[in-house]
Amino acid sequence: MAVIERTRQVFTLDDQAADRYPCLPFVLRNQDSFEVKLRYDRSSAVIDLGCEGPDGWVGWSGGARDSFVVTRDAATPGYRPGTGPGRWHVVLGLHKLPVEGALVEVEVMAPATRPVDEGGVLGDHAGWPVPPDSPRASGRRLPADEGLTWYAGDLHSHTVHSDGTSQVAELAAAAASNRLDFLAVTDHNTTSHFPHLPGVSDAYGIALIPGQEVTTHRGHANAFGEIGFVDFRRPAAEWLDAVDGAGGLMSINHPLQDDCAWQHSVPRRPSLLEFWHVSWFLDLTNTAPWAWWNLARGGLDDGLGQRPGPVIVGGSDFHTPAQGYPPGTPTTWVAAAEPTPEAILEGIRKGRTAISRSPGVGEPALVRTGGELVAIDAAGCVLVDLEGRRTVIRSDRWAIPERADLHRIEAPDRSVLAVC
Structure with missing residues (x-):
């Protein structure tokens, strides 16, 4: 083992203002592995950790780790494997x-001085029992148009590849x-989990959709x-261009949440909005999501007099x-031809979504099918539209002729039960 680069520097608020993501260079020659260690006083600062190589982005720990290992064939969760000669960079986030x-x-x-944690890297599912039957075997069936099924899922989750505690299989x-x-x-800010999704998906009978939270x-x-990787260090307009150009979908996440509410400027609206984030469960009578969605649609007209x-x-x-x-807290329902990542994303792209608490x-659930808006298991509740009609x-x-707009089912105490 040899220390090939050591940096000791005081980072100030001026440094943060000048460049929030400073890069510290190091050079690899023919080494089969390397290790990075970060030290600072965590009681007064939060410094994120990442890495970029000669061939592009390697990975990101955020504030979850203070070290990582990369070898030719494996890497700490959050990082992709592979070493090669050239100029590399440790990337810091002055949070x-x-x-x-x-x-x-x-x-x-x-x-490196230590091996990679193989369990976290490989997503081994030996320790996590497979349910005795597939989700659809005893899952819920909601009324859907011919050739489609409403599939239940969740579009936001984390593993040990960022700041989660679960392996992919868990x-x-x-x-x-x-x-x-x-x-x-x-x-967060990594695609290192992508290679592990197909095998785990097959083992557990669940479609695992590759995603990254650009943070x-x-x-x-x-x-x-x-x-591919979407560079969080670039302006948000470039994220949108990159995602659209590659045929993906982008959502604004928890736009009203605490210290990570959406403040970026973009030239056009992303196609998706994480309308119901788990934090909404703290007060399901909160009307801020409706106001945000109404503002997000702005004065746009689809040519039919609808916005x-x-x-x-x-x-x-x-x-x-x-x-x-x-x-699945909350649950996003998508009407799709089959439960595959590709079909689920296509259903989302076409706007065939609904949300329920579980x-x-x-x-209670609310879906569109057959030209109708259909409420399921919601007797005694109230259907509300954006104009306040109840x-x-x-x-x-219970069904009514379909109306274009966002609708919700409310309990008598005004807490939200379902959205479509």
């Missing part, structure tokens, strides 16, 4: 700094156990599809079982 600045030490060693097992048909795995201090967006808004999706933002809720039988739902399968 939070005290007024006096933070002393940061970065050490690069080649070869996450898939939890989602399948909650009778989900699909799950988007959206780790910055001014807001987050999910990019869905096999589209279409973004396609609505939901996300649990699942990180760990310790949060106390499973993937996938469970008996949970209609009492009289039976457990």
Whole structure:
């Protein structure tokens, strides 16, 4: 082992203002592995950690790790394997700094002093039991147009490849156990989990959709599809161009949440909006999501006198079982031809989505089918549209002629039960 680069530097608020993502160079020659260690006082600062190689982005830990290992064939979760000669960079994220600045030490060693954690990397599913039957075997059936099925899923989740605690297989097992048909795995600023999704998907009978949460201090967006890395360091307009150009889909995530609400400017609206984030469960009478969606659709006209808004999706933002809720909280329903990642994304692209609190039988749901807006298991609740018109739902399968606009089912106490 040899230390090939060592940096010791105080980063100040001036440094943060000048460049939030400083790059510290190092050179690899013919080493089979390298290791990076980051040290700073975590009681007063938050410094993110990542890496870029001669061939592009390698990976990102955010604030979840203070070291990583990369070898020719494996890497710490969050990073892609592969070493090669050339100029590399440790990438820092100056997320939070005290007024006096933070002393940061970065050490690069080649070869690495320790092996890669193979369990986290390979997504081994030997330790996570497969449910005895597939999600569809006992899952819920909602009324759908001919040739389509409403599939239950979740479009926001995390694993050990970013700041989650679950391996990919553990996450898939939890989602399948909650009778989900699909799950988007959206780790922060990395695509290192992509290669592990197909095998785990086959093992657990659940469609795992490749995604990445493009994460910055001014807001987050999910990019869905096999589209390559979306560089979070670039302006958000470039994210949108990159995702659209590669045939993917992009959603604005939790646009009203705490310190990561959406503040970016983009020249056109992304096609998707994470309308129902798990944080909404703190107060389901909160009307801010409706106001945001109404503003998001703006004055756009579809030529028929209607103002279409973004396609609505939901996300649990699942990180760990310790949060106390499973993937699918809330549940995004997608009407698709089959439960594959490609068909699910196509259904979303065409706007065939609905959201409920969970996938469970008996949970109120609201879907569009056969030219009707159909409420299921919601007798005694109220159907509300964006104009505030309210209609009492009289039976457990209740339909009205389809109307263009966002509708919700409310309980008598005004808490939201379902959206379409």
